[in-house]
Amino acid sequence: MSDNPLVRFQNVQKSYDGKILVVKDLNLDVEKGEFLTMLGPSGSGKTTCLMMLAGFEPATYGEIYLNERPINNVPPHKRGIGMVFQNYALFPHMTVAENLAFPLEVRKMSTSERSDRVKRALDMVQLGDFGNRRPAQLSGGQQQRVAVARALVFDPDLVLMDEPLGALDKNLREQMQYEIKHIHENLGVTVVYVTHDQSEALTMSNRIAVFNDGVVQQLAAPDTLYERPENAFVAQFIGENNKLRGTVTDLDDGYCVVKTATGAMVYAKAVNVKKVGDQSTLSLRPERVVVDPEPGAVQNMFEARVLELIYLGDHIRTRIALLGREDFIVKVPNSANHAFLAEGETVTVGWLQEDCRALD
Amino acid sequence: MTETTVATIDDKLLTKRLGKAMFRSRLRAFMLVVPVLLFLLLSFVIPILSFLLQGISDDTFSSRMPKTTMVLSEWDAVSEPTEEMYAALVADLKVVRANKTIGKVATRVNRDKPGTRSLFTSTGRKIAKIEPPYKESLPGIKKKWQDIEVWQAMKTASRKYTPGYYAAALDLKLTSDGSIVRQDENRRIHLTLMTRTLQISFLVTIFCLLLGYPIAYLLATLPVRSSNLLLILVLLPFWTSILVRTTAWIAMLQSQGVVNDLLVYFGVTDDGTRYSLIYNKLGTLIAMTHILLPFMILPLYSVMKGIPPSYVRAAKSLGASNWTAFWRVYAPQTIPGIGAGAILVFIVAIGYYITPALVGGQEGTMISNTIDDHMRKSLNWNLAAALGGVLMIVVLFLYWIYDRFVGIDNMKLG
């Protein structure tokens, strides 16, 4: 972590009703110029964190710093943080241009500078001709762009976005993801983004904070999160994942052996196991399972029965029965000489010790 | 495009089919509302129209005194009445005396020339024995029959369709030659009443807005459980009779009432100089504001409830202080509620009747109290109708103004 982050959450806790902590001991630094995404299932406390940062909800305990200044007692309008709301919150009684001019007006900017900036902001989101329209006369995607432009027009250091693309259809959402990413890159503004869509998080972010139950489970770059999840929740939440449970029987130099309920021994990489005898969840990505491996090429090899085949074009999604589980998924790539499987057939599958991560 | 291809294939057939389908669904919709339409027609539209008609038509005189009416219509209203006119009058008087409707005729003429009621009734008692020439014998019974103003009053009263009542409602007077002049100084009361009614309604609307807006805001922002409780408190007055509430205000505000007692107790005033808070305009204003408050709060509440908190939050995140966020972002979005509440309160207030009658005293009564007077005491339904008509026109005019400047479609009732 760098020495002077833009935002620092320090031991922040939040409770709405005095009984349940919806945010439990949050410690999080947001670096300048970073695109940080808070990702997590519904009700995990993402919006709450954002609201505390924006100043609409007080933190129950702990301190939030902006530019190394504690801001718990700074009212929202003095924080200078831009915000994009899920329902856009464009003022319906003002035109698009008036909406954009609003933050400049309350900052007592001169009329000419105001119209200059409004024009630039509208051009940035490719809505140059829409200044005189009312928000209700715009499509969802256009409203979304206006909301982004309005949050940026007064040059804030930090912009918060709470599921800004939630109401858009899939195509538009993907297009907007790229546009927001490009705006972020061009302006160098710091963005804290909230979503519960993992592919959106993976596409856009420099770093992702995975939330569950009021706790940050892991904070890392997208590729790290996917390839080296630190606990079972992250492994399950990001991408697809096969789970095997068992007891640790041997632990040595970062590698371990886990004995499953069926008595099979699985060689795995020890990521989050502490000692022999502990329970552990093994995590294995479907695309890392090899069908009919060369003997000796992989440490783990087992017999499996093919239960279901789904043809998906670039790969064939195969559900197999393995080590007492019937929900084990294997992705067989549709490559030049891949294995042809039939339902009910018995095959050998295997994987590298490296690819199988022993988690808590 | 599909539209054009469809149109070129069979343009007319399509329109026809569409028309047919539309007609059927419209017919069904119409049949559904027929009962309520009939009900409204019979119980609302027809009675009101026929009542309003009374404001311009009056056959009290013309139907009972047909012969007199005929000769009066030919009379120029300045020359001396002829023997023929006297004869017609006597003939008619004999009839109305016999069928006991002379009182109604007398009352009618009395409206145009006060003091003529007894002229008719006492003449009626002797009319049976009268002999021609009537031009001499009728003034023989009562000398006043020679007064040309009596004849002019009868001429005015004999008109079946008359602008006279509307004129009276506006403090004007219809003279016997058909021209309209201002009412005598001491009989001008309706315009004063009308302006007072408008003024009271306007003030009540303003007070309701000032008091209701914060409450509605509180209702809309409080958590559901406490806001429901508060809403019940707001609605509670609705479940109590207006009479009870008004009487409660009498107990509160009268000179020996609770408020004055408290003021004396705290030394704001002393026993000799208690404030007169009731039986005047102030009393009407206080009681009506209280009674009409829910009409303001409910539409405001429903509009405010629909404004997501994210708007004000957005304004604040953009740098607006609490006050600016409220004034520039929140308040403009409540205008539909303000409009609806204000129109409701104003229109209900302008026709308000029980409360001003009970607590208004002399200077706090309103136009509807006068209408009621004419309906039940002086039995001048025609003038009551004309006053009602004027009131309706004023309301429609204000409605039109509102539409011009705020826009009716900008109003939200729930």
Ligand SMILES: Nc1ncnc2c1ncn2[C@@H]1O[C@H](COP(=O)(O)OP(=O)(O)OP(=O)(O)O)[C@@H](O)[C@H]1O
């Ligand atoms: N104003 C509030 N009063 C009481 N409890 C609240 C309030 N807002 C949120 N909560 C509770 O706090 C928890 C976290 O809510 P939060 O809105 O932060 O979740 P989230 O991660 O943003 O979820 P989502 O993805 O559904 O938006 C939830 O259990 C929610 O019920």
Ligand SMILES: [Mg+2]
């Ligand atoms: Mg949320």
